[in-house]
Amino acid sequence: MTIWDALLQGIIQGLTEFLPVSSSGHLSLVQHFTGFSQDMGLMFTILLHCGTLAAVIIAFWRQIWDMIIEFGVSVMDIFKGRFSFKDMSPRRRMLVMIIVSLFPLIPAYFVSDYYEQLSCDSNILVEGICFLITAALLFFADRSTGGKKTEGEIKYSDSLLIGVTQAFLAPLPGVSRSGSTISVGMMRGLTREYAVAFSFIIGIPPVLASNLLNIPDAIEAGADVGFGILVVGMAVSAVVGFLAIKMVKWLIKTDKFVWFAWYTAVLGVLTIIAAIIEMASGQTILQMLA
Helix, strand or coil: CCHHHHHHHHHHHHHHHHCCCCHHHHHHHHHHHHCCCCCCCHHHHHHHHHHHHHHHHHHCHHHHHHHHHHHHHHHHHHHHCCCCCCCCCHHHHHHHHHHHHHCCHHHHHCCHHHHHHHHHCCCCHHHHHHHHHHHHHHHHHHHCCCCCECCCCCCHHHHHHHHHHHHHHCCCCCCCHHHHHHHHHHHCCECHHHHHHHHHHHCHHHHHHHHHHHHHHHHHHCCCCCHHHHHHHHHHHHHHHHHHHHHHHHHHHCCCCHHHHHHHHHHHHHHHHHHHHHHHHCCCHHHHHC
16 A cells, blocks of 8 residues: 555545445445455554544534533532432533433444445445435435524433434445434434534544454554555544534535435435346446446
8 A cells, every 4th residue: 555545545534434425335336336345454444533533523622522521520420429410511411412322332233244244245225225315314404404402402312313323324335424413413403513513423432442442453463554654544534534524514504415415315316226227137237347
């Protein structure tokens, strides 16, 4: 892998991780239509995710720092017998709701192999349907303009539903994690800005946990590329990821989020058509062209 390869992979990681277009769905289509699957190496993949993780932390550092402080205060209140779920400050409510949203990840972990099989099979019909699901969610969210809930008003049911979306719907190839969780948040009455913040912040724990679990395997396998290439990939994914988050915030604020709904809708229809042609002919598009 060259510096230019690391630069390209960093750009792709930074963009697709946060834009509501589904990185897994696009990767599945690229591999299906080209027959090319690039193994970047586990260590490089981890560092790319570390870059986008840093982008989220930088973009929402104030909210994250407030929650870290609130966590410490909450622990002290628990030991002093002063903690109460009834009279929580907005900052504490935000912390509790994020914790609640992570509960569905526990049962989702035991069915993670099923989602991997969907991404690795030879049929792209599922990807096409999932792109349409993403488009539908984005369309419905675009119609949800009256949301007024922020950290002080979000309910347990709102948080749990967003968490279920992240755990069980977002892993499907073609369903965007950011797009689906932001959309569900907006449909549940969250303000557009708060839905974006909540969506990106609840994505930190699963990415962090996944990286930590993969580090031993990455160390054992060793780095297939040089230190400089690793740093370039991580830095580029962080910078591009930060800019992508800014873009999502701007699109939400200016009511242009629906652009991605049209894009994923068209992509979904084309993917389904391609899947039907392949099933009818018994050959993949790649085989037909060859």
